[in-house]
Structure formats: C-alpha cells, structure tokens
Amino acid sequence: AQKITQTQPGMFVQEKEAVTLDCTYDTSDPSYGLFWYKQPSSGEMIFLIYQGSYDQQNATEGRYSLNFQKARKSANLVISASQLGDSAMYFCAMSPVGVGNTPLVFGKGTRLSVIA
Amino acid sequence: EAGVAQSPRYKIIEKRQSVAFWCNPISGHATLYWYQQILGQGPKLLIQFQNNGVVDDSQLPKDRFSAERLKGVDSTLKIQPAKLEDSAVYLCASSLVGGAQETQYFGPGTRLLVL
Numbered sequence: 001a002q003k004i005t006q007t008q009p010g011m012f013v014q015e016k017e018a019v020t021l022d023c024t025y026d027t028s029d030p031s032y033g034l035f036w037y038k039q040p041s042s043g044e045m046i047f048l049i050y051q052g053s054y055d056q057q058n059a060t061e062g063r064y065s066l067n068f069q070k071a072r073k074s075a076n077l078v079i080s081a082s083q084l085g086d087s088a089m090y091f092c093a094m095s096p097v098g099v100g101n102t103p104l105v106f107g108k109g110t111r112l113s114v115i116a
Numbered sequence: 117e118a119g120v121a122q123s124p125r126y127k128i129i130e131k132r133q134s135v136a137f138w139c140n141p142i143s144g145h146a147t148l149y150w151y152q153q154i155l156g157q158g159p160k161l162l163i164q165f166q167n168n169g170v171v172d173d174s175q176l177p178k179d180r181f182s183a184e185r186l187k188g189v190d191s192t193l194k195i196q197p198a199k200l201e202d203s204a205v206y207l208c209a210s211s212l213v214g215g216a217q218e219t220q221y222f223g224p225g226t227r228l229l230v231l
Contacts, residue, residue, distance in 0.1 A: 004158070035219070043205055045159070045222035091158050102211075103149060103172060104220060106158025 002027045004092050004107035012113050013082045020067070021077040021110045023092035032096050034075040035104065036066065039089040048090075051075060079112075087114045118142065120223035122208050128229045134196035137226045141189070141210030147171075148185055149220060150193050151207040159207055165191060198230045 003026040013019035025034065036048040051059045051066045059066045067076040075094075079086055089111050093104040121140040129135050141148050146167050151159035162181065164171040167188040176183070180199070185191040195202055205227050209220040 037222075043207075043225040043227065045207065045209070047219045047221065050219065093158070102147075102218075103161035103164055104151075104159070106160070108156070108158055 002029070002032070002094055002096070002105045004094055004105055006092055006107035006110050008110045009108075010111045010113065012115055013079075015084060015114055015116050016081055018078060018080045019082055019112065021079070021090050021092075021112065023075045023077065023107060025073050025075060025092075025094050027073075027094065027096070029096040032094050034066070034068070035093045035095075036064070036075075036077045037091045037093060037106075038086075039091060039109070041088070045091070049077070082114045084114050084116060087112060120208055120210055120221055122206075122223035122226055124226060125224060126227045126229075128231065129198055130231050131200055132197040134194065135198055135228065136195075137193045137206050137208075137228075139191045139193070139208030139223060141191075141208070142221055144212070145210035145221075146188070146213050147211045148191050149209040149211075150183060150191070151209065153205040153207055153225070155204070162193070162206075195228075198228075200230050203228055203230045 005024045032053045034051045037045045049061045049064045051068045063080045065078045089109045091106050091109045093106045095102045148165045150162040153159040162176045163173040163183045165185040168185050183193045205225040207225045209222045211218040211220045
C-alpha cells in the first residue's frame with residue numbers, strides 16, 4: 001500500500017522568502033509518480049508540479065521546484081520568492097505508474113501562511 | 117478550455133436524507149474520479165470511472181453511496197441515507213486516459229454538511 005506523510009501541519013514564511021514543504025512517501029511499487037497540489041480556501045485542487053520516479057532531474061515549474069531524493073523517499077516542494085497568494089493548503093500525492101487503476105493517494109497537507 | 121464543473125457548490129441536509137452531486141469533466145477526458153475530503157485530511161478516492169465503466173470502487177460505502185457515469189461524460193454521486201460522518205468536500209477530477217503520469221484536474225468541489 002502507498003502512504004504519504006506530511007509532518008508539517010502549518011508553516012509561516014515571510015513574503016519574498018523561499019520555503020520548503022516536506023513530503024515523505026512509502027511504496028513497494030517500482031515505478032510511481034509524485035504530485036504537489038495547492039488548495040486555496042475556495043476548495044479546488046490546483047496542480048503544481050509532477051516528478052516521475054525514474055526522472056533523472058528534479059522537476060521545476062516557475063517558482064516551484066521538487067527536491068526529489070529517491071533513496072530517502074522524499075519529495076519536498078520548494079517555493080521560491082513567496083507571494084501572499086501562495087497562502088493555502090499544500091498536498092503531496094502519489095500514484096503508481098502502470099495501466100488501469102491510478103488514483104492519487106494524498107498526505108494530510110501543510111497549511112502555508114505567507115506574511116507581508 | 118473549460119475546467120471540471122461541479123454542482124451544487126454547497127449543500128446542507130439532515131441525516132437520513134438523500135443528496136446528489138453532479139460533475140462534468142474536461143471535454144475529452146476519459147477518466148473521472150470522485151474523492152471525499154474530510155476536514156483536516158487529504159482527499160480519498162471513492163470511485164474511478166474509465167469512460168462509463170467502473171475501474172475502482174473498493175472504498176465506496178456501497179450500502180449508502182452510489183455513482184454512475186452514463187454515456188461516459190457527466191457523472192452523479194448519490195448518498196442515501198446520509199450520516200453525520202458524510203460531512204465533507206466531494207471533489208471530482210478528470211484526466212485524459214488515466215495514466216499515472218497524467219495530471220488529474222479537479223473541480224471546485226461540493227461542500228456537504230449533514231446535520
């Protein structure tokens with residue numbers, strides 16, 4: 001069974017500073033995908049970034065980067081130059097790579113608050 | 117391109133009543149998911165459809181929850197009768213063909229409160 005652990009219930013960061021949100025995972029699948037989603041107070045889940053387990057390089061998308069350490073089973077999200085609009089819940093999720101059943105397994109999330 | 121649409125956005129009912137949620141996925145997306153998100157937790161899969169067939173409903177409480185996706189497009193999720201513990205946000209998501217490397221796109225969710 002797959003499991004995602006996010007140990008930081010809440011984080012504060014000063015505007016324009018960088019912040020790292022932690023995510024560790026557990027799986028016996030040889031191949032898997034790792035995702036980060038943002039959930040503002042409006043409720044919808046917004047896709048941020050994806051990392052495949054066999055990708056050689058860490059994924060980056062604008063101000064978001066994923067610090068992927070396969071041996072440690074960690075996939076931390078780094079947000080650079082934080083903005084007030086980054087205040088939201090952030091969820092780490094994973095799914096197996098394969099054909100057919102591919103639901104996402106989510107962690108409990110980290111609430112990020114950006115301070116002016 | 118229009119995103120995933122859900123309605124209603126909010127619903128308040130009393131326990132033992134029934135309720136239905138509707139989802140319209142992104143055009144052309146074959147795979148549709150319903151997730152339940154209880155306050156303070158991450159979303160949990162209830163059911164996954166591939167076109168109009170069920171791929172996974174192992175975590176759907178079938179004694180009270182039902183879902184269908186007629187014609188492989190829109191989907192409805194029903195709860196009958198509702199319990200207090202069903203209070204949650206119900207999120208619908210879709211992806212192109214359901215591959216694990218594909219991004220799942222989520223709708224705004226339906227917030228259900230059972231009194």
